[in-house]
């Protein structure tokens with residue numbers, strides 16, 4: 737049977753990059769700075785940033801939960817799409833990386849929309865539940881250690897409101913995670929997650945990392 741899908745090769749990817757909306761100057765500066773870092777590949781790509789911003793704007797989302805902030809590209813893309821009263825809780829364990837993030841958030845004028853929580857995200861999610869934030873968030877973006885995805889997903893199901901959105905990255909593997917992909921059944925996590933989703937609860941989407949060019 738003929739393959740009905742167009743394969744994403746470098747040429748097509750470059751075309752898409754060249755024809756997407758312009759990247760905000762501060763996002764670009766942060767992306768280029770992060771690319772020089774040893775772990776720079778962990779950063780989401782510009783088109784993923786556009787997609788996140790589009791989803792936030794389309795949902796008119798105001799309350800966001802992010803697990804895995806790194807140097808803050810996804811956080812910034814989301815924060816810029818929020819209204820001024822919108823808030824994003826950004827969870828990470830590394831305060832050196834989030835310090836870089838803060839510099840760029842401040843320069844972009846959206847730092848007051850971002851509440852950074854430095855602690856293992858499992859703890860932060862538990863704390864948010866203890867604070868009574870069940871069904872509080874419009875959208876959860878999960879982009880952290882794959883070994884805890886199941887816990888993050890379960891936490892997000894409780895914390896995100898019915899009709900909200902849960903986004904998990906890299907469920908289907910990518911070149912950036914060859915070692916983990918050998919050991920972690922993220923594909924089954926995705927399938928199980930879909931099965932456990934209540935009809936009235938949040939939607940789930942997953943996006944893969946595309947190769948950087």
Ligand SMILES: C[S@@+](CC[C@H](N)C(=O)[O-])C[C@H]1O[C@@H](n2cnc3c(N)ncnc32)[C@H](O)[C@@H]1O
Nearest residue numbers: 778779780804805806810828829856857880881
């Ligand atoms: C793939 S990066 C996130 C990339 C980020 N979304 C971006 O756009 O640049 C994963 C992040 O998860 C964080 N992380 C790893 N284990 C964690 C944990 N147990 N709790 C919270 N954050 C964790 C890492 O410190 C790292 O910054």
